[in-house]
Amino acid sequence: MIERVGKGAVLAAAVAVMTGFLGAALGNRIGWEAVPAFPAGAERDQLAELFTPGMAADWYESTSTFENNGGETDAASLQYDTGRTPATEDVDGYLAGLEQRLDAAGWRVLDSWPTSPTDIATGVPQNNSQALIARNDTLVLSFEDYFDAAYDEGGLSVVLHRAEPRWLTVTTLLAGLLGALAGWVLTGWASRGLRGRAGMSYAAGVAAVIGILTLAPAWLFSSLSFLSTLTGRGAQDMPFWRALVPTDEFGGLAVPALTVLVVALLIAVAGRILPLRSAGVADDQPHR
Numbered sequence: 001m002i003e004r005v006g007k008g009a010v011l012a013a014a015v016a017v018m019t020g021f022l023g024a025a026l027g028n029r030i031g032w033e034a035v036p037a038f039p040a041g042a043e044r045d046q047l048a049e050l051f052t053p054g055m056a057a058d059w060y061e062s063t064s065t066f067e068n069n070g071g072e073t074d075a076a077s078l079q080y081d082t083g084r085t086p087a088t089e090d091v092d093g094y095l096a097g098l099e100q101r102l103d104a105a106g107w108r109v110l111d112s113w114p115t116s117p118t119d120i121a122t123g124v125p126q127n128n129s130q131a132l133i134a135r136n137d138t139l140v141l142s143f144e145d146y147f148d149a150a151y152d153e154g155g156l157s158v159v160l161h162r163a164e165p166r167w168l169t170v171t172t173l174l175a176g177l178l179g180a181l182a183g184w185v186l187t188g189w190a191s192r193g194l195r196g197r198a199g200m201s202y203a204a205g206v207a208a209v210i211g212i213l214t215l216a217p218a219w220l221f222s223s224l225s226f227l228s229t230l231t232g233r234g235a236q237d238m239p240f241w242r243a244l245v246p247t248d249e250f251g252g253l254a255v256p257a258l259t260v261l262v263v264a265l266l267i268a269v270a271g272r273i274l275p276l277r278s279a280g281v282a283d284d285q286p287h288r
Contacts, residue, residue, distance in 0.1 A: 011205065012187035014212050016180040018261070021219045023179020024226075025241035028172040032065050032239075035162055036138070038078040048080070050101055051143065051158050055082045066239060071249040073242035075161050084147060084154035091128045091145045098143065102134050107141070109134045110233050115144060129154075133235055138163055140236045161236045164229050172226075190268030197271050204267040211261035214253050218243035221250060 038061060039047060048057035062076035088094050099109050112132035127148035134141045140161045147154035187208075194201040221243045228234025243250040 008187075008191055011208060012184050012191075015187045015208060016183040018212055018215050018219060019183030019186070020176040020180030021215075021222065022244075023182070024172050024176030025222070025244055026179075027175025028168065028239065028241060029066075031168045031171050035165060035168065038076075038160065038162065039139075044078075047139075047160070048158075050105055051098065051141070052082055052156055053101075055085070055156070057082070057158070068245075068247050071247070072238065073245045073248045073251075074238055075236060077159055077161055077237070079157070079159040081158070082156045084156070088145055088156055089147045089149075089154060091130050091147055094145050095130050095132060099132070099134075102141075105136075107134045107136045115146070135163055135232065138165075140234075142235050142237070159237075163232075163236060169229060186265070190265070190271070193268055193272040200267055200271050204264045204271070207260050207264035207267065211257050211259075211264060214257035214260065218250065218254055218257070 038044075044059060045057075048055075048059075051057075057080045059078060059080050061078045062074075065076050066073055067076070068074075082088075095112065099112075102109060110133045112130060115129040115131045116127045127146070127150070129144065129146040129148075131142065131144040134143070140163050142157075142159040142161070144157040145154075146157070190204060191201075194204060222240045225234075225238075225240035225242075229236065229240060242248050244254045245251040246255050
């Protein structure tokens with residue numbers, strides 16, 4: 001009896017984790033529709049002058065909150081590219097100046113790194129290219145200065161994403177807690193409905209375990225991705241729940257996983273509806 005209760009608690013906890021994940025994903029996706037749009041007009045011009053002073057900015061803005069880009073679910077972006085100038089060819093100097101301008105304007109530079117490919121044999125960079133990520137309260141900047149003297153080419157790339165507001169992060173966590181609570185209650189409800197139905201109880205349990213294990217990779221990937229949102233250090237160029245999108249390269253297991261979990265739920269519902277064929281004593285009741 002104790003062993004059975006222990007297994008049931010473990011299963012209920014696992015279900016709660018997964019339903020919490022699904023609840024958080026749903027709450028986050030809905031909440032993004034209320035996030036303010038990208039800056040426009042004069043404010044957009046001021047941003048271009050901050051990032052690439054004196055250079056023309058032909059902005060391109062995504063048409064939807066999230067879009068599928070070659071098998072990946074990307075967040076909406078606002079971006080432009082420029083050609084190179086003598087100033088941008090001094091990549092180190094240009095990035096240093098950008099960091100100073102960003103700091104003065106209240107932005108935080110989160111990270112910077114070289115993007116130049118290296119020679120396989122020697123490990124020497126083949127050009128001088130660098131990128132950085134910075135953010136303020138509402139936007140995340142991904143910036144790259146690319147220059148290759150050997151091929152006489154280069155330019156700047158500016159990409160903005162909307163930073164997830166704190167209210168949305170809190171809402172996401174609350175939706176996750178509600179989802180986890182619903183999963184825990186639902187598992188207990190199903191367990192009580194399947195008492196005395198050994199075959200249906202076993203089938204529902206197996207289906208639930210298969211669904212949980214199949215969904216686990218998406219949960220792990222999404223949890224690690226959500227950490228960057230909590231710490232405020234990610235580029236926020238993709239939603240943490242993209243591993244649930246069937247068309248995404250990471251979402252292939254989402255449909256079969258959710259299908260198996262729905263099967264487990266239907267078995268539990270059937271256990272509540274269908275009458276017992278015999279009036280035998282339930283396994284967890286003492287025999288007289």
